[in-house]
Amino acid sequence: MLNVWVIPADEVLSPNINLLEELEKLTTMEKRMESMENEMERLKIENKAPKVAFSASLLSSFGPQSVGPFHNGLHTLIYEYVFLNIGDAYDPNTGIFTAPVRGAYAFRVFSKAFGNPKRAVTAGLFKNDQHIISTHGHQASGFISSSNGVSLLLEEGDQMKVKLYPGQWIFDDGEHHHSTFSGHLLFPM
Structure with a gap:
């Protein structure tokens, strides 16, 4: 069927x-x-992308110490005590940061000094020997502190350094690290 x-x-x-x-x-x-x-x-x-960041303090030895005054023009400060140097772009022998790549970078400078009626703390951040920003503080006694920061577009090979102005001084203590120079790559361009 x-x-x-x-x-x-x-x-x-x-x-x-x-x-x-x-x-x-x-x-x-x-x-x-x-x-x-x-x-x-x-x-x-x-x-x-490269990783770039550094932070350094002026002195590596313990004990309070002033650097300066220098009377023969601007004096490049050498930040000896390195907290961080990712990418090895900061040279603790010269105090110079060299940009490894083109990009946007951020920098900070902190300065401290003894108060003195005749002397201030004035340090400038320089890009390829061109003044960009300054820290400045002046008072007759006690300690004075000043700081400043900036973000910049750097080309590969551009150099950043902090210079102390003539007749000025800056203080640090290798134990407390009062005066510092720091920077990092925000992003490559």
Whole structure:
């Protein structure tokens, strides 16, 4: 005996799976995956960017000590005690930071000195020997402190240093690290 089933035509022509809906879902997933792959590549490149940060204090030896005054022009300060020097862009032998890559950098200078009616603490941050910012403080007695900071676009090889102005002085103590010079790469350009 032969069994025959009757299947209505609308069931054959419209299956339970909507192919257009499924194709749209696949297309959406493909776009999301492509976006995630692009983001992953961007993060890989960002992670390969150089890491640059330094922070140093004027003196490495214990005990209070003043540096200066110098009377023969500007004097480059050498920050001897290095807290951090990621990327080795700061040279503690010369006091000079050299930008390893083109990018935006942030710098901070903190200066301290004994008060003196005839003498102040005035130190300037210089980019390639061009004055950018200064710290300045003056009072007759006690301690004086001054600080300043700036963000700059540097080209690879640009040099940053702190210079003490003629007739001025600066104080530090290798134990407490009152006078510091710090900088870091914000992002490469």
